[in-house]
Amino acid sequence: MTSASPVLSYTSGVADVPLLYQTIGQNLDHTAALHPGRDALVEAGTGRRWTYREFRADTDVLALGLLDAGVGKGDRVGILAPNTAEWTLLQYATAKIGAILVTINPSYRTHELRYVLRAAGISLLVAAREFKTSDYAGMIDSIRGDCPDLRRVVLLGSAGWRAVLAAGRAADPARLFAAQAGLSPDDPINIQYTSGTTGAPKGATLSHHNILNNGFSVGRICGYTHLDRVCIPVPFYHCFGMVMGNLACTSHGATMVIPGPGFDPVATLAAVAGERCTSLYGVPTMFIAELNHPGVGTFDLSALRTGIMAGAPCPVEVMKQVVSRMGMHEVTICYGMTETAPVATQTRVGDSLDQRVSTVGKVHPHLEIKLIDPGTGLTVPRGAPGELCTRGYSVMLGYWNQPDKTGEAIDAARWMHTGDLAVMDARGYVTITGRIKDMVIRGGENLYPREIEEFLHTHPDIVDAQVVGVPDDRYGEELCAWVKLRDGAEQMTAESLRAFATDKLAHYKIPRYLLVVDEFPMTVTGKVRKVEMREQSVRMLANG
The missing domain is CATH 3.30.300.30 (ANL, C-terminal domain)
Structure with missing residues (x-):
């Protein structure tokens, strides 16, 4: 007589809606047609705002200006700037013409900036002139001679930026229609450089299909509709901002609210209150800074109902206060990595406090996850630790120009090996228990x-x-x-x-x-x- 086989640490996400098979530009056009007069983007610090009709129009102008500048499908366009409305416009404008947006961490210094410009073959770099202690213009000048592919640098707010927009306004819109007609949802559209164990960053290459669907799924789990207003203090250069934030909003007709160029607890609280935000994002340290600010009680946060906390484990007391003092009763926890566009698991509305602080939720719709023995590659039983692997639409196309590194991360069956150790319980909820590699997570940065x-x-x-x-x-x-x-x-x-x-x-x-x-x-x-x-x-x- 044989004993029953153990239940294995494998699960797949049940979906009640199909995947979107659109380019990001097509999806934006669709949303703008449905909600033309609703707010699409608000820059709280400056008071600038765009309806969906205006946002689509300005995105199209910038896209046409890029085409006039010689940027086309597959060309790499770098963005080196803090969170601004122009960052968001460029995200969607590059997607509309099929250019690949290379998102550059605004904390980078010359050593890292030179590497990314060269590795990605960036031909056009859009950059802020400066931010905080960073003199981007000076940094770019000092290394430009080392970057042979870099043909043009456009500083935000400069005559060069205004010239790109002027060219776009004067261009024939038919050029943009033709460019969009030549795109596929499976085309690469974004490269995000992540630090690697080889010592050099690797460019996770993501498609329209990867990030549009991931943003849509995140928003759907948060319950977003065209009535939601999402405060996004997390950086756009990372998937947290540009996918879980921007794309989750535009795929549901919700409003993107930028509280400021960099994180500031007062600016964030003021944006939530002033714009009546229903959702707030952050890593735990951001929520701690907001909760501990002496003036937190003076802000009206009554519109908040949900949000996302990710990037590091959430302390129990912080979660309790986010729910009780900020009113975020439906706050969710997400887990993932840039290479998976990024979210693989997420807690659900209605999950218990314990599930939100001790787990990273369960698998996303349309995705699979399994936990394997790193030595044998076999799936481990529920309750046993194993390496978390994920498969599905969200797995990156690969590391840019690094097929060997891609092969180390994605196996022949298209499973992405995260390097994280986890345990899956009987209900499919996942707890991260450690890391196979020596990655250090500091305040949400890997x-x-x-x-x-x-x-x-x-x-x-x-x-x-x-x-x-x-x-x-x-x-x-x-x-x-x-x-x-x-x-x-x-x-x-x-x-x-x-x-x-x-x-x-x-x-x-x-x-x-x-x-x-x-x-x-x-x-x-x-x-x-x-x-x-x-x-x-x-x-x-x-x-x-």
């Missing part, structure tokens, strides 16, 4: 030690470097660098290392802690023991 280690090796006094994550109350994790110095080198401090890295690495990639050591903990075969290194880091930092 950081890969290898990239930072390779940069540290460029320091003339460092002969070897290892980077690990250590626990942090505010950001979840912080970076700690272990370094060996060359003989005769002067003593190094965290401050001197930060000075070396400033303007070369994004601020969040610069290690907060530094430990100067003679040796690293090693295995008998000569491999660095990062688990032990993390444990030692916590002890050493605690002891000063």
Whole structure:
């Protein structure tokens, strides 16, 4: 007599509506025809606003201007700017002509910017002149000679930007109709660079089909209609902003509300109150900043009902306060990665508080997930830990010009291997328990030690470097660098290392802690023991 087979950690998402098979431009045109007079986009800080009729018209003008500038299907257009209305207009204008938008993290410094411009073969770069401490115009000038594909740079608000718009207004609209007619929903439309364990960022290449459907599904689970107004303080350069935010709105006729160019708790609260937002996005640290602001009680948040928290685990007390003090009774938790457009799992309206803080929900409609034994590749039973893999419409086309890296991430059966360890319960809810790789998640940013280690090796006094994550109350994790110095080198401090890295690495990639050591903990075969290194880091930092 044989025992019953265990229930395996596999599930597929039940869908009550079919996938959209449209380009992003077609979907926007459809929404604008349904809701021409409703708000599409509001830039709360400046008071600028667009109805769907106006947003479509301005998107078309910019698309025609890009065509006049020689940009066509498959050309890579970079955007280096904080959250602005122009960022959003460019997102949809490039989609309308089939140009591939390369979203660049506005925290990048010259080292990273040069790499992305060259790796993606960006021919046109649209950039803000500056933001906070970043002089983008100066950065671009300093590296432009190293980027042979870069034919043109257009600074937002400049005469060059105005010239592009003027050319678009003077152009024959038939050019745009012809360009759109030559597009397929399966065409690549977006490249987002993610840090990689190889030390160099990899360009996750996403299609109209990937990101339009993912945004639509996220919005549908949040219950969006044309009556919703979504406050989006998360960055557009990441899927959280441009897919879960913008595309979730435009695919449902909802309103995109930009509270400001970068996250500010007061500006965010003011935008929610002033625009009567029904939904608010953020990573847990953003919600913590809003809840802890002394003036939070002066803002009318009564229109809020839902939102999304993602990027890091949500503390129980924070979730309780988001529900009770902000009125977000239908707030959802999302899990995913850029390579999956990005959301693979999401909690549902009506899920318990425990499900929203201890799990990342269940599989999205039209997708599959399974948990496998990393050693055998076999699906593990429910309740056992395994590597989370996902398959379906959302899986990226591949890493730009890196078929070898694509093959390492996506197997022959089209399963995307996330590298995250998880457990699936009897109801199909997933809990993330750890990471196979050494990725560090700092305040919602995914950081890969290898990239930072390779940069540290460029320091003339460092002969070897290892980077690990250590626990942090505010950001979840912080970076700690272990370094060996060359003989005769002067003593190094965290401050001197930060000075070396400033303007070369994004601020969040610069290690907060530094430990100067003679040796690293090693295995008998000569491999660095990062688990032990993390444990030692916590002890050493605690002891000063």
